[in-house]
Amino acid sequence: xxxxxxxxxxxxxxxxxxxxxxxxxxxxxxxxxxxxxxxxxxxxxxxxxxxxxxxxxxxxxxxxxxxxxxxxxxxxxxxxxxxxxxxxxxxxxxxxxxxxxxxxxxxxxxxxxxxxxxxxxxxxxxxxxxxxxxxxxxxxxxxxx
Amino acid sequence: xxxxxxxxxxxxxxxxxxxxxxxxxxxxxxxxxxxxxxxxxxxxxxxxxxxxxxxxxxxxxxxxxxxxxxxxxxxxxxxxxxxxxxxxxxxxxxxxxxxxxxxxxxxxxxxxxxxxxxxxxxxxxxxxxxxxxxxxxxxxxxxxx
DNA sequence: CCATTTTGTTATCAAATGATAAGTAATGGA
DNA sequence: TCCATTACTTATCATTTGATAACAAAATGG
Numbered sequence: 001x002x003x004x005x006x007x008x009x010x011x012x013x014x015x016x017x018x019x020x021x022x023x024x025x026x027x028x029x030x031x032x033x034x035x036x037x038x039x040x041x042x043x044x045x046x047x048x049x050x051x052x053x054x055x056x057x058x059x060x061x062x063x064x065x066x067x068x069x070x071x072x073x074x075x076x077x078x079x080x081x082x083x084x085x086x087x088x089x090x091x092x093x094x095x096x097x098x099x100x101x102x103x104x105x106x107x108x109x110x111x112x113x114x115x116x117x118x119x120x121x122x123x124x125x126x127x128x129x130x131x132x133x134x135x136x137x138x139x140x141x142x143x144x145x
Numbered sequence: 146x147x148x149x150x151x152x153x154x155x156x157x158x159x160x161x162x163x164x165x166x167x168x169x170x171x172x173x174x175x176x177x178x179x180x181x182x183x184x185x186x187x188x189x190x191x192x193x194x195x196x197x198x199x200x201x202x203x204x205x206x207x208x209x210x211x212x213x214x215x216x217x218x219x220x221x222x223x224x225x226x227x228x229x230x231x232x233x234x235x236x237x238x239x240x241x242x243x244x245x246x247x248x249x250x251x252x253x254x255x256x257x258x259x260x261x262x263x264x265x266x267x268x269x270x271x272x273x274x275x276x277x278x279x280x281x282x283x284x285x286x287x288x289x290x
Numbered sequence: 291c292c293a294t295t296t297t298g299t300t301a302t303c304a305a306a307t308g309a310t311a312a313g314t315a316a317t318g319g320a
Numbered sequence: 321t322c323c324a325t326t327a328c329t330t331a332t333c334a335t336t337t338g339a340t341a342a343c344a345a346a347a348t349g350g
Contacts, residue, residue, distance in 0.1 A: 001271035003263070007256050013278050015191070016286040017162045022205060034306060046160070053327065060167060065308065067329055089316050089327040111152050118148070118285060125284050126146035132277035133158050139270050140263060141161040179336060197298065210338065212299055234297040234346050296347070307336070317326075 010140075024113045028106045036061070037069055038106075041078060041095070045103045049092045078102065155285075169258045173251045181206070182214055183251075186223060186240070190248045194237045223247065 030038065039059055044050055056066040070093060073079045078099035084090035095103060121129065175183065184204055189195055201211040215238060218224045223244035229235035240248060266274065 001268055001275060003260060003271070004256075006263075006271060006275055007259050009275065009278050010259060011191070011252075011255075013282060013286070014162055014166050016282060017159055018166070019203075020286050021159050021163070026205075036307070042160075046156070051327080052329095058164075060171070061307085062309070063328065064310080064330080068331095069307095071329085087317070087327085091328075107156075110156075111149075114152050114155060115148060118151075121284060123146055126148070126151060128280050129284055130146060130151055130154065132280040133154050135273050135277040136281070137158060137161060139266060139274055141158070141165050181337070198296090206337085207339070208298065209300080209340080213301095214337095216299085232297085232347070236298075291350100293350085294348080297345085299342100299344080301340100301342085303339085303341105305336100305338075307334105309334080310332085312329100312331085314329075315327090318324090320321100320323085 020117070024110050024117075027113070028109055030102050030106060034069075037073055040066075040069055040073065041099065041103055042106075044079065044093055044095055044099075045107075049094060051090055051092060055093070073099075165262070169255050169262070172258070173254055175247050175251060179214075182218055185211075185214055185218065186244060186248055187251075189224065189238055189240055189244075190252075194239060196235055196237060200238070218244075 025038075028038070033041070036059075040055060043055060043059060047054075052063060052066050052070060055061075055070070056063045059066070061069075070079065070081075074081065077096055079093055080096050081091040081093055084092060118126070118129070170183075173183070178186070181204075185200060188200060188204060192199075197208060197211050197215060200206075200215070201208045204211070206214075215224065215226075219226065222241055224238055225241050226236040226238055229237060263271070263274070
């Protein structure tokens with residue numbers, strides 16, 4: 001197996017993934033939410049509990065900028081902060097009820113488009129896809145550099 | 146096969162892909178090239194010949210903004226424009242020698258990091274990865290919505 | 291030949307994002 | 321107790337990106 005060849009396939013693949021995710025999410029237009037703010041909400045939703053520092057690390061933005069965007073989201077009542085009882089410097093960020101609601105709506109609409117995308121897939125296809133995702137996750141995308 | 150389940154896996158997967166591509170490309174720091182400009186150069190490199198309109202469509206940016214960024218890249222001698230002999234409104238954009246050079250360097254550095262990523266993969270693993278990429282490409286990421 | 295459409299450009303403004311300095315409060319270790 | 325570190329905030333500025341209007345040149349189609 002030629003690694004160079006695999007690299008080229010990998011590049012084309014990631015480009016396609018970016019393209020498709022863009023198409024799946026582009027019609028998600030929560031009123032006046034910027035892309036970065038959406039990313040933050042998404043990250044909070046899929047994680048259980050997160051601190052500003054974790055958001056900052058995972059979304060590759062500075063802590064001051066993270067803090068700024070979090071405050072905007074807090075002002076709009078999409079998130080709330082709870083300080084850790086043990087280490088009071090730490091703040092756990094989570095979605096409010098409003099935040100949960102808009103994110104569920106967003107995910108529902110993305111899911112709709114995803115289902116459209118795979119509407120012609122047979123049960124066998126779905127198994128193949130599931131398996132392929134597992135393989136890639138395990139052998140490429142969930143390793144640390 | 147539960148489609149809801151598959152959707153959740155899909156969401157986690159795409160997030161991981163974005164994460165990894167970010168890590169692979171973050172150390173590619175061509176001097177004073179903005180992310181959008183890099184995207185444009187990348188798109189020109191992987192495509193054979195492109196017009197501003199195609200770039201605009203594929204990278205989801207307006208034609209005026211595309212034109213602006215192309216001009217900046219042209220000023221810096223990374224790209225050049227050739228007008229179509231048949232339809233003189235059309236301009237084909239391609240990399241200059243300088244542009245080719247910086248993009249090759251960029252891709253080499255990304256490839257290095259990619260090879261690091263899969264350094265512990267056996268030959269069997271590589272085959273599996275190759276196959277998984279094919280499956281996903283065919284059954285999910287290269288369909289039109 | 292004339293109206294319309296396509297392709298691209300320039301200019302301008304607003305908004306989003308990034309970078310950095312400075313500060314607070316809590317923690318932890320010498 | 322004191323100092324360094326960690327977690328986070330506020331403020332400010334520069335840059336990047338997005339949106340829109342107005343224009344020009346070439347093509348297309350009656």
